[in-house]
Amino acid sequence: xxxxxxxxxxxxxxxxxxxxxxxxxxxxxxxxxxxxxxxxxxxxxxxxxxxxxxxxxxxxxxxxxxxxxxxxxxxxxxxxxxxxxxxxxxxxxxxxxxxxxxxxxxxxxxxxxxxxxxxxxxxxxxxxxxxxxxxxxxxxxxxxxxxxxxxxxxxxxxxxxxxxxxxxxxxxxxxxxxxxxxxxxxxxxxxxxxxxxx
Numbered sequence: 001x002x003x004x005x006x007x008x009x010x011x012x013x014x015x016x017x018x019x020x021x022x023x024x025x026x027x028x029x030x031x032x033x034x035x036x037x038x039x040x041x042x043x044x045x046x047x048x049x050x051x052x053x054x055x056x057x058x059x060x061x062x063x064x065x066x067x068x069x070x071x072x073x074x075x076x077x078x079x080x081x082x083x084x085x086x087x088x089x090x091x092x093x094x095x096x097x098x099x100x101x102x103x104x105x106x107x108x109x110x111x112x113x114x115x116x117x118x119x120x121x122x123x124x125x126x127x128x129x130x131x132x133x134x135x136x137x138x139x140x141x142x143x144x145x146x147x148x149x150x151x152x153x154x155x156x157x158x159x160x161x162x163x164x165x166x167x168x169x170x171x172x173x174x175x176x177x178x179x180x181x182x183x184x185x186x187x188x189x190x191x192x193x194x195x196x197x198x
Contacts, residue, residue: 005069013060020060024053027070030145031077037140038081040129048084052077067154074141075155082133127177135170138163 005026011019031052036045055076056063063072128136137156141147149167153160 006065009060009063009065009069012057020057023056023069027073028053030070031073033144034074034077034137034140035081037125037128037144038078038133038136039084040125044084048081049077052080055080068151071147071151071155074145074147078137078141078155082137085133123178123181127174127181130177131170131173134158135166138166139170139174142167 005023008019008022012023028049032045032049035048035052036042039045039048052073056073059076063069128139131139134156138152138158141152141155142149147155149160149163152158152167153163156163158166
């Protein structure tokens with residue numbers, strides 16, 4: 001945690017709303033990203049991100065400064081999304097993608113590449129939706145936010161060995177589903193240990 005962030009947290013704990021606003025600005029993108037990956041659409045993700053920040057503000061005095069603030073905040077977002085998913089108990093299929101970044105004209109990708117990337121994004125989102133909520137949170141924190149297994153364990157109130165187990169099972173499940181659902185995959189439909197030449 002940098003000195004500026006430490007100062008914002010201290011000021012926010014003393015009631016400075018603008019300091020908490022600075023924290024929101026710093027973390028709004030990763031919090032939204034976790035919520036989007038968990039819930040599958042941007043409208044629900046926006047609501048969940050807002051609620052996560054409200055909860056963080058409400059419980060800021062319970063934050064342990066020895067723990068990274070980002071881990072604590074994404075933990076709140078992950079748990080909130082897990083609760084929403086459990087209550088909802090319905091599968092959601094994403095019909096939108098994250099808004100593209102604003103880039104200079106010279107770097108604008110061609111439309112075909114954008115379309116392929118959006119298709120891949122939707123396919124990944126659909127595969128994530130098949131995971132159990134806690135497994136999905138572990139995968140998102142590991143591969144989209146590069147959290148260590150220890151940080152994931154802290155964020156999700158699990159042991160490190162439970163995180164390793166969940167990540168292993170989830171990766172296997174995602175890989176199997178990707179192979180099964182990817183029409184252009186050369187090994188789709190091949191039996192185990194079968195030669196690709198046949």
